[in-house]
Amino acid sequence: MDKNPSKTSAASAATTEKATTTTTLHNTGVSLHNTRVSLHNVRRVLQNFLLIWLDANIDESQEDFKNSLAHLRHIVASITTFTNVQECTDFLREIESEKAFMIVSGSLGQHIVPKIYTWPQLHSIYVFCNNRSVHEQWAKNILKIKGVHTNIESICKALQNDSARCDRALISISFRGIDASFMYTQLIKEALLEINDDEDGDNKSIREFAEYCRLQNDIATDEIESVEREYHQHTPIWWYTAPFFIYSMLNRGLRLLDVDIILKMGFFIRHLHRHIEKLHREQQSKVKTAKVLTVYRGQGLSLQDFEKVKQTKGGLMSFNNFLSTSRDRDLSLNAFARPAALQDSDSVGILFVMIIDPKLCATSSTPYVDVNNLSFFSDEGSEILFSTHTIFRIDQIKHIDDHDTERLWQVNLTFTGNDDHDLNALTAHMRKELSWTKGWSRLGDILIKMGHSAKAEQLYQILVDNAHKANDRANYNYQLGLVYSNMGEYSKALASHQQALDIRKKTLPPNHPDLATSYNTIGLVYSNMGEYSKALASHQQALDIRKKTLPPNHLDLATSYNTIGLVYSNRGEYSKALSFYEQALDIRQKILPPTHPDIATSYNNIGLIYSNMGEYTKALSFYEQALHIRQNILPPNHPDLATSYNTVGLVHSNMGDYAKALSFYEQALDICQKMLPPNHPDFAQSYNNIGWVYSNMSEYSKALSCYERALDIRQKILPPNHPDLATSYSNIGKVYSEMGKYSKALASHQRALDIYQKTLPPEHPNFAQSYNNMAMAYQNMGEYVKALPFLEQAINICQKSLPPNHPNFAQSYKNMGMVYQNMGNYKKALSFFERALDINEKSLPPSHPHIALVRNSIECVKKKM
The missing domain is CATH 3.90.176.10 (Toxin ADP-ribosyltransferase; Chain A, domain 1)
Incomplete structure (x- = not known):
């Protein structure tokens, strides 16, 4: 998969998009006997449920309490105790993916249970007290209370039944047809079944599975030891049906599409399926x-x-x-x-x-x-x-x-x-895309498609280290390059792709499709790094090979058109970009299933062009088509969903619906926090976009905080002259202006302009934005004569690069009107304000705040005339 960013206006940052390439690779046959994907040692819940114990008199040093805890942990390993009601309810409120069982003292239960028993995450409640008759009175009408108990043994018995019933209910079911979880878990299972047990290092898998469970501290130690010690003494069916943690943990992994659990239990999924398969053949052979x-x-x-x-x-x-x-x-x-x-x-x-x-x-x-x-x-x-x-x-x-x-x-x-x-x-098309390899390598490719880049990186790094054939080294380095691009580590991505290209140049004929693939992905990395001339040169090399060797409607040509469109979009040449994006979409619609992720990519990219051209209604239509596909075929926290939430939010922001924009931006940020490393460029994008909304809502301190977080990330990961840094400086400058810090504002805008002058074509629309910002800084400082030339340059660029009714024209005309108003030239001021209003009324919703602002300016000028 190629990774490419889609640019928004100067007000917001680069989004990231994907364009898939097809490679002609072969089964690697690399042995992974000593290979493991080491997962982050993060505290996690591995079962479908947990236990909360609330009692003001808990004393963890008492032997009775320790013994009770030991009994309970044979049923529910994850137990959290509380003596404070507020802390307990705060903890319960945060539970999303598990069910909670609750032991509560009679005195506290009488007050807290009536307030929380309707919460859906709370499965069952056990009142633990010394006076059963008193507490049975208030407890009898609350269905979730499973008895008033005077000893821990009776609680354990009830908890055993309730946890089994909970486990049975919490399985992975898709109720509205077949969803993305079904497709991806099926593809993962198929890849796992291709791995031979001797290739997997069976005993090592079991040991590492046991160690993983210990690290989470969520499973009873004696159960883990039983699995580690006795696994081969019983069949997989025996283990799956036993009242141990395996059933609960595996079903949780499949229900939540938890890749950590699925990978660690991959050996067991393989063993259990093969066991069922073998016995099915044997049993059916006896049936006439x-x-x-x-x-x-x-x-x-x-x-x-x-x-x-x-x-x-x-x-x-x-x-x-x-x-x-x-x-x-x-x-x-x-x-x-x-x-x-x-x-x-x-x-x-x-x-x-x-x-x-x-x-x-x-x-x-x-x-x-x-x-x-x-x-x-x-x-x-x-x-x-x-x-x-x-x-x-x-x-x-x-x-x-x-x-x-x-x-x-x-x-x-x-x-x-x-x-x-x-x-x-x-699914069939996904299998075709994955057919270049098998086993571990196929599993890595699936992880990339699912957005789990960190896990794919660990796996492919091991594959690279163990590869002996040149073709394998090239393929795995190429995959690593994709992973690093997805993680925002562009220098590493470039190095990996260059290694793959160097090997392919030595081993493949000059017009081989894999060379084109390498050139194209290198071009994408250059785009992400803001080096658009280098990007275009690499993409052109890829396109030249593909035109010579492929039929005109091949998907790889669609990939080339998409990535070339990206470069023109980043350079502000929107008409050219739209033409290439439409060629890519045309090919994809002819060949791919209508819900393929690459079609969503095309819709999103075309939407971005319309957004940059000020055609927000068209943009929103394409963005929503992309989002609809992604919501239906991607895992719920896939980074591409964050991209869609950001772009849909961008349109709502541009249309003046800041509350709705903020909602989408926050959804995007939530996915970033779950799926991406902390310094990924998509974090910067989310902070930048949220800052833009706060700025428009006049919450300048919040806006500045978000912008500074975005800048901090970009300074760490991007080249010093990357256009996204200019975006950050520009937005920070705007906030300083609103806060009355005009000298700081001017300095920030000058830094942004310096970067644009080094990296962008002279007629890029971002220059118009930058010149407007410089003009407003001088205007705020009372230097009106200095402001006017910048505004004239801004209007000149808009005339060359944007449609005549683009909102950026209105912004420039409005700013020009403000300067003339402050200079006392009310006739000219009125003329520019009226031109701004005319464009705003044609291009923005009637309720957009910019329209009201310009109307107010017109009224003020008329009064002064």
Whole structure:
């Protein structure tokens, strides 16, 4: 994948966009026996639930407390104790991805539980006291309270049942067709299955998995030791069905698309699937005639998820995890569905009735197995276990009559295989893009596509170090270059891409497609570094090769057109940029599935051109198309979503809707904080954009703080004359002007102008912005004669580089009117104000604050005349 930035106006920073390239690579066969992706040692919750214990009299030094904690940790390893009610509720409020069980003393519970029992993250409450009769009175009407207890043993028993029920409900289900999580976990599983156990270093995987769990301090030590010591003494099915942490941890990883967990449990996913696959073949070989199978699954569903099921009736739903079902309807109903309805006010009890055609399972690579005598609970001979990624059609939803509850439902499903879904074409295309390699390298490429650059970097660095063939070294260095670009480490990216290019020049013919790929990605790095002439030269080398060797509608030509469009966009040549972007989109729409990420990239880039040309309605339309695709096919925290949130926010900011802009910018920043290193350029972009909104909302101290954070990042990671640094200086100068610090403002604007003069073509629209800023600094200092020439230069550049009704014209005319007004030339001032108003009324929404400001200026001038 190529990484390329899309420029906004001078008011905001560079966004980052991707354009995918196709490479002709081959399976590497590199042994990774000693290879591991070392994950960050960050404290994390590995299970679906945690336990909170609130009691004002907790004394952690007491033996009774220590013993109680030890008993509880056999069920829930992650336990947090509190003696302060406010601290406890603050902690509970922050929980998003897990369910919380709560032990609370009777006295505190009586006051706090009525305030929090409706919180959806709170699953079950256990009142722990010495006087049961007193506290049963207030507790009896709160469904989430699972008893008033006088000893820890009874709490443990209740907690055991509730945690198992919670685990069963918290699995990865897609209710509205097939989503991105389904596609990416399927691709990851396919890559994991390509890795041989001897290649993976089986015992080493187990040891490192155990060490990873210890580092999180979230799993009972004796359970970790059991897995490490006894893993090979039992089958994968036994471990999956055992009441240990493996079931909960794996399902959490698949439900949240938690790459850390999935990678660390990759060996187990592989072992469990292969075990099911092997036994499926053995069991089916003994069946003369395959009969339709009916199985059942009882569980709880949240009220919100049940609404999704009802809305999807007739459509598809999928289970992304290993799916445990039963032949026994009564067991599924009474042991799992009814308790969920009876004991949790936030849930309904669901009995899934699944019709399975064994022939369809065989053709769709979805094996299942009867685990009689294979599971941990060997006496339960009715369980059927499916491998991951089963897809069903929702046929019927009907209420189950029950004298104890109205929240019990049956949902009839028919197995459809795992190819009958909307994302199938996109998944097939993704597989094609990944077909250049297998195993670990394919896994790294998937991580890049998912936006997990740090993990991909660790993996590809190991692959580079272990590569012996020149072709492999070139390919892995190329991938590393993509990773470093995505991480904002452009010097490293350039070095890696240059190494790949040097190897390819020595080993490939002069017009080989991989040489074009290298030239193109090197050009992207130069674009990110602000060296646009070098970027254009590299892109032209790539395009020359591709035109000689590829058919006119090849995707690699679309990539070249996209990246050349990027350079022209950065140089302010918007008409040329739009032409290249449209050529790229035309090819992509002919070849790619309509939801492919590269089509979203094209929409976003075209939107940016329209935004820079002042056509905000068109820009918003393209941005929203890009965002819609990304929301449907990317993981929820993918950096490209942050890009879309930033660009949509930019349009709302330009249209004067600052509250809506701020909301989008904050969503972008939230993703950056979760996915990117702290000095990534996208952080600077987010801080810059948020600062711009605060500035327009007259919150100048907040704006200055954001701008300074953006500048600090850019000074650390960008070349000293990068245009984004000029953007930061320019915006800081504007805030200084608003704060009355005119000398500082002028100095900042001069630094911005100096950088632009060194790096941008002389008619770039950013010069108009810079000249306007200089003029306003002189105007604020009362030096009107000095201000006028800068404004004249700004208008001259706008006339050469922008459409006639671009808002930047209005800004220049308004500023010119202000200078003439201050000079007492009211006739000229009025003329410029009226021209500014005319453009603003044509290009901006009627409620935009700029229109009101110009009207006020006109009224003031008229009064003085």
